Amino acid sequence: MIMVEHLTKRYGPHVAVDDVSFHCEPGTVTGFLGPNGAGKSTTMRMICGLTPPTSGNAAVTGRRYRELPNPGREIGVLLDASAQHAGRTGREALALAARTMGVDRGRVGAVLDQVGLNATAAKRRVGAYSLGMRQRLGLALALLGDPRVLILDEPANGLDPEGIFWMRGLLRDFADRGGTVLLSSHLLREVEAVADRVVVIGGGRVVAAGGKDELLAGAGTLVRGRDPHALRLTLDRVGLTATAGTDGGFLVRAEPGAVGQVAADAGLVLTELRPAGNGGLEQLFLTLTAGASTKEAVK
Numbered sequence: 001m002i003m004v005e006h007l008t009k010r011y012g013p014h015v016a017v018d019d020v021s022f023h024c025e026p027g028t029v030t031g032f033l034g035p036n037g038a039g040k041s042t043t044m045r046m047i048c049g050l051t052p053p054t055s056g057n058a059a060v061t062g063r064r065y066r067e068l069p070n071p072g073r074e075i076g077v078l079l080d081a082s083a084q085h086a087g088r089t090g091r092e093a094l095a096l097a098a099r100t101m102g103v104d105r106g107r108v109g110a111v112l113d114q115v116g117l118n119a120t121a122a123k124r125r126v127g128a129y130s131l132g133m134r135q136r137l138g139l140a141l142a143l144l145g146d147p148r149v150l151i152l153d154e155p156a157n158g159l160d161p162e163g164i165f166w167m168r169g170l171l172r173d174f175a176d177r178g179g180t181v182l183l184s185s186h187l188l189r190e191v192e193a194v195a196d197r198v199v200v201i202g203g204g205r206v207v208a209a210g211g212k213d214e215l216l217a218g219a220g221t222l223v224r225g226r227d228p229h230a231l232r233l234t235l236d237r238v239g240l241t242a243t244a245g246t247d248g249g250f251l252v253r254a255e256p257g258a259v260g261q262v263a264a265d266a267g268l269v270l271t272e273l274r275p276a277g278n279g280g281l282e283q284l285f286l287t288l289t290a291g292a293s294t295k296e297a298v299k
């Protein structure tokens with residue numbers, strides 16, 4: 001269980017994280033989504049005791065990270081895959097961490113297998129690893145203490161599509177066995193396939209949070225009309241919030257029936273009317289995080 005309560009971080013006048021609260025339950029994967037600079041890493045660093053919050057609290061398994069006697073046995077953390085000693089081999093890095101954590105050395109081979117680093121890769125110096133291999137090693141380090149909680153910042157960075165698919169399976173399996181996973185990403189698609197719950201952050205604030213299916217259901221209606229201009233005016237007139245897509249359609253925060261009725265009353269011809277579904281979540285994500293840097297948000 002991860003509890004985040006009213007976390008705020010200020011750097012001088014700049015508010016990087018602004019009153020952020022959410023929690024992550026055992027048996028679930030929570031996707032922490034937001035564009036670059038939204039405040040994801042800062043929030044995760046505060047949860048892991050690496051950045052002191054200006055105000056607010058975070059607890060993992062009921063205690064602050066710094067109060068845990070042997071944190072690696074309870075929480076697996078991967079915040080920066082590049083922050084590993086370049087001169088050590090992968091196996092040495094893991095053996096050293098195992099000793100520090102008081103973990104049986106046999107776990108080293110087990111986690112190397114689990115993350116798909118073979119004997120040759122394990123003998124190579126980390127300095128010669130690709131980013132994808134570093135992510136795998138970082139994940140191996142996070143899993144080494146057999147923790148119940150995983151906190152991973154952009155773990156899919158540098159992984160190829162096959163690697164991303166593999167990682168999703170690993171995280172799903174971890175959660176299905178009762179573990180708690182919090183993973184961040186600036187790419188919706190990456191998180192969508194594995195997360196049960198989603199917390200969306202933009203400009204340091206939580207702009208949406210909830211079950212993924214719930215958010216999808218509330219994603220609204222996609223509507224397209226023969227006369228987009230008239231449709232926009234009509235929707236505005238009845239007070240329905242509509243976000244224009246790039247292709248002439250609108251995402252409307254209302255049920256399809258209600259949108260269809262409004263169009264019919266105005267005598268407008270519709271060429272498309274459907275629950276927004278997946279495309280809607282993507283649009284919703286962009287809309288919610290607009291104002292923060294959204295350029296990179298959905299690729």
Ligand SMILES: Nc1ncnc2c1ncn2[C@@H]1O[C@H](COP(=O)(O)OP(=O)(O)OP(=O)(O)O)[C@@H](O)[C@H]1O
Pocket residue numbers: 011014015016017034035036037038039040041042043186
């Ligand atoms: N040590 C620091 N000093 C000053 N500002 C900082 C510091 N760390 C982060 N920030 C600022 O806080 C904001 C949030 O940054 P953060 O790294 O948490 O975002 P992020 O969502 O993880 O983005 P990214 O995906 O790019 O890593 C940014 O505007 C960033 O410039």
